[in-house]
Amino acid sequence: MESMNTTTLSNASNRDPGHCDAHCRTILITVYGVVLLGGTAGAVTMSCMMFKRNSQSVVAMIVLNILVLHSILLVSLPFRLSYYVLVVWEFGTFTCRLVSSIIYGHMYLTFVFYVAIIILRLLIYFKKLQMQQFQKHHAVVLSIIIWMVGSVIFLLIFFLQYGIDPSYSEQQRCFEFYKDLNRREFITLNYSMIVILMTTVVTLFLIQTGVILQLAKALWPDLWAHQEYRAQIKSFFFLLVIVVCFVPHHAFRVHFIQNYSQREKSELILYNEIFVALTTVCCLDMLCFVGGIIH
Structure with a gap:
């Protein structure tokens, strides 16, 4: 009987254009599978390297936060992965909302820590900050503040507000909280986050590119022999991670909000899930460092 119910639900899901079809699920399973394997390998290896070096630098503290x-x-x-393989959510509404919220909490907190590293190195380059003035306890305090503010925002917005419609608990599905975008406050919230992220990325990208070009001109041809140049290249790498993993989701989000309609534009829901999955690829950043892609 249970098998018949699962088959019926699966067939109904495939007929629903707003539900992730077989092709969509294949893409998501592939992306999440690669991220899970590569991200775990990178996180474990980087953790071991940091433990052996016992680095007390500010950047190392921020990287530790990113690892967490x-x-x-x-x-x-x-x-x-279980949901996209089985096509049925078996862990309850609470767990669905928690898992769904984690991916957004991870994206925005990781973005904040990336930006913190970039701005810190830029301030040092422009002589606005001396590394000696920024001690380990400053990094600890900064990390605590970011975690506290981020946790409050995560709790009040992503967890307690998204997915509270009673209709969500009436089906064995998950990650389909797009109906909340019909609420004006969430439309405003989404646009605000998009503007903040895009403005920050463009500003930092222009400044960082200018700094690298200036250093390249001054230090050529022995660029990699200078620690300052290598540090700015690492910052640029974090910017590239943001551009590749976070910017596409937010750019598409504008189109999604403006054109979304459950009846007429439901295929956008599938594309939105794929762009959300792309944000998790940033977990491979540590694997890039460990593998020597960025030294």
Whole structure:
């Protein structure tokens, strides 16, 4: 009887254009599977390297925070994979909302820590900050503040507000909270986050590119022999991660909000899920460092 119910639900889901079809699920399973394996390998290896070096630098403390964020997301990915493989959510509404919220909490907190590294190195380059003035306890305090503010926002917005419609608990599905975008406050919230992220990325990208070009001109041809140049290249790498993983989701989000309609534009829901999955690829950043892509 249970098998018949699952088959019926699966067939109904495939007929629903707003539900992730077989092709969509294949893409999501592939992306989440690669992120889970690669992200776990990178996080474990980087953690071991940091433990052996016992670095006390500010950047190392921020990277440690990013590792914690990646680990939280990686723990949630098996739930997502289970759903896209079985086509049925078996873990309850609470777990669905929690797992769904984690991916957004991870994205924005990781973005904040990336930006913190970039701005810190830019301030040092422009002589606005001396590394000696920024001690380990400053990094600890900064990390605590970011985690506290981020946790409050995560709790009040992504977890307590998204997915509270009673209709969500009436089906064995998950990650389909797009109906909340019919609420004006969430439309405003989404546009605000998009503007903040895009403005920050464009501003930092222009400044960072200018700094690298200036250093390249001054230090050529022995660029990699200078620590300052290598540090700015690492910052540029974090910017590239943001551009590749976070910017596409937010750019598409504008189109999604403006054109979304459950009846006429439901295929956009499938594309939105794929762009959300792309944000998790940032978990491979540590694998890039460990593998020597960025030294």
